[in-house]
Amino acid sequence: MAEDKRDVTQQNLRAARPASAPxxxxxxxxxxxxxxxxxxxxxxxxxxxxxxxxxxxxxxxxxxxxxxxxxxxxxxxxxxxxxxxxxxxxxxxxxxxxxxxxxxxxxxxxxxxxxxxxxxxxxxxxxxxxxxLPPTPVGGSVPTVIAPTGGPSALDLLLSDASATPEATAEPSATPTDRPPSATPTQQPATPTPEAEATLDPPTVEPTEVSVLPTTPPPTATPGSAAASAAFNLPVSAYNGGFRYDRQGWNNCGPANAAMVLSYYGWQGTQDDAAAYLKPDREDKNVSPGEIVRFINEQSFVRGLTRVGGDMNMIKAFVSAGFPVIVEVGGLLYEGDNWVGHYRTVVGYDDSQQVMLIYDTWLGIGDGNGITVSYDEFDSTWQPFNRIFIVVYEPDRESDVVRILGNLADVNLAAEHALEVAREEARTDPQNPFVWFNIGASLARLGRYDEAQHAFDEATRLRLPFRMLW
The missing domain is CATH 1.10.287 (Helix Hairpins)
Structure with missing residues (x-):
């Protein structure tokens, strides 16, 4: 009976509701x-x-x-x-x-x-x-290729001369360095041979030590250069403040670091401004040091310079002199990731703790003064990219930069020095693919492409991380 009443009530309610009601x-x-x-x-x-x-x-x-x-x-x-x-x-x-x-x-x-x-x-x-995610290459490394027969062996690459192209050394030259053949008159020995990654109006005055060398090819720059010879005069620690930290967007460490070092000199732009010039295609996987230098030289009021073959003392010399430095490193940014190339800005160092102070656009800045990276870790992650660095400076301090660079102010001498360092490391650690890649990169910079090819083949045989060629 109660059930019937409920049904009647619901029917009456439905009947009372307008026909158009939802x-x-x-x-x-x-x-x-x-x-x-x-x-x-x-x-x-x-x-x-x-x-x-x-x-x-x-x-x-x-x-x-x-x-x-x-x-x-x-x-x-x-x-x-x-x-x-x-x-x-x-x-x-x-x-x-x-x-x-x-x-x-x-x-x-x-x-x-x-x-x-x-x-x-x-x-x-x-x-x-x-x-x-799309699969990465098997083993996370660059696929190996069948190396061509003939040509120099790996041992030959460790024993050959470290100077520039044979053609360059065979040509009579009145300049103090063994640069590739050039029509540059002898009155202009100060201008280094342009190269893709140098992209700078170079220091207008070569170091005086170079200018008085005889016209025969000079000896390879020793690891010391000007920075190492002055290492004993470096302070125990140094720190440069005044950077505006800019956490990078996707794959944007190059523009972010460029914006960061320019902020040290008062530049008001952001990484997006830098990226608009450096990588208009947002999926561009790599910005080279040379591209960063071009951006700094063309879009700002300061100057940038890039060289290979740097060392810890040179970086510390730049920092203690008040110059911001960008280094390109390789490794794992976090556990579980694949090997990746990355830029970092060096803002300080402390010999008492044996650490570099780093502004990392991905990992942060620690307590605000930079994350600490041990000297050993810093050098081991810097090695895969031939210890390349970018120093940014005001034009009126160019002579200070040249003094610290020493022989590395010359792009060819820098490549020769990097080649000798890589060869020495290959002798002690021949299974390290990065040192062979550095040998190849240095030989290519010197115009010795046939030898460079064989060094790259050896690096590939030893399994380079697949992102190495990005």
């Missing part, structure tokens, strides 16, 4: 979805404004994905008497099917279509996505 389920579903959308929009805006990265929207998106099905199913249960039988069950089944389809489509899009910068960013909040 079903209660649909009405409250629209209200709920509108509330979720407004809340998600406000929360997403605040999250993105706080972090400035799209990955900040991931928690908001996940919340929406969970709340919409829960709301729909909850309303279906509440208004089940006004809906077809088993409607909630069918609704749940529909959401399960949609979730499965969405997972397959989403994973496929993530793996094959999503730009790499977003792929990597999403791994932080969603670590399981790492399993769906």
């Amino acid at each position: 079903p209660q389920f649909l009405f409250w579903l629209v209200i709920g979805l509108f509330a979720i959308a407004i809340t998600a929009a406000i929360t997403g805006y605040l999250a993105y404004r706080g972090e400035g990265r799209l990955v900040a929207l991931v928690p908001v998106g996940l919340a929406v994905v969970v709340l919409v099905p829960l709301l729909t199913i909850a309303l279906a249960i509440i208004f089940r008497r006004t809906l077809p039988r088993a409607f909630a069950l069918w609704l749940l089944l529909a959401f399960v099917i949609l979730a499965i389809i969405g997972a397959f489509v989403g994973i496929g899009y993530y793996r094959d279509q999503l730009p790499p910068r977003y792929q990597t960013e999403l791994i932080t909040p969603l670590p399981f996505l790492r399993a769906f």
Whole structure:
């Protein structure tokens, strides 16, 4: 009897409701979805404004994905008497099917279509996505190739002369260095041979020690150079403040470090300004030291210079003299990652603790004075890139930079020195692929391409990390 009364009451209510009124389920579903959308929009805006990265929207998106099905199913249960039988069950089944389809489509899009910068960013909040990244080369290294027969052996590369191209040394020259053949008159010995990575208006005056050398090829620059000879006069510690820290965006350590060192001199731009010049394609995987130097020389009021074959004493000499230095290093930025190349800015050092102070655009700045990196770790991560560095200076301090560089002020002497260092390291550690790569890179800088090819083949045979060629 009571059941009949309830049925009659519900029938009367339905009869009293205007024919055009929407079903209660649909009405409250629209209200709920509108509330979720407004809340998600406000929360997403605040999250993105706080972090400035799209990955900040991931928690908001996940919340929406969970709340919409829960709301729909909850309303279906509440208004089940006004809906077809088993409607909630069918609704749940529909959401399960949609979730499965969405997972397959989403994973496929993530793996094959999503730009790499977003792929990597999403791994932080969603670590399981790492399993769906495109596969890296087997073993994480550059695939080996069959080395051509003939030509110099690895041992030959360790024994040959460390000077520039044979053609250059065979040509009579009135200049004090063994640069490649050039029509440059003898009155202009100060201008180094242009090269892709030097990209500078070089110091206008060569070190006086070089200018008085005889015209025969000079000896290879010793590891000491001017910096090492003055090492005993360096302070125990030094620190340069005044940098504006700029945490890098995706694969943006080059522009971020460029912006950081320029901020030391009062430049007001950001890494985005630098990136617009250095890598207009945001998926560009690499910015070379030479490109950074070009940017500094063409887009700022200070000067930049890059050389290979640096050493710890030289870096400390620059820092103690008040010059910011960028170094290119290679290694693991965090546990579980693959080997990667990276730029760092050196802001100080402390001999008592045997550490360099680093502004790292990815790992941070520690307590504000820079993260500490031991001398051993600093040098071992610097080695893969031939100990290349960029020093940034005001034009009126060019002579100070030249004095610290010593023989390395000349690009060819710098390459010869780097070659000798790499050869010595290859003799003591012949299974290290990086030292062979450095031999090849130095030989290529000197125009000795046939020998460079064989050194690169040896480096590849020893398994270079696949990102080495980026």
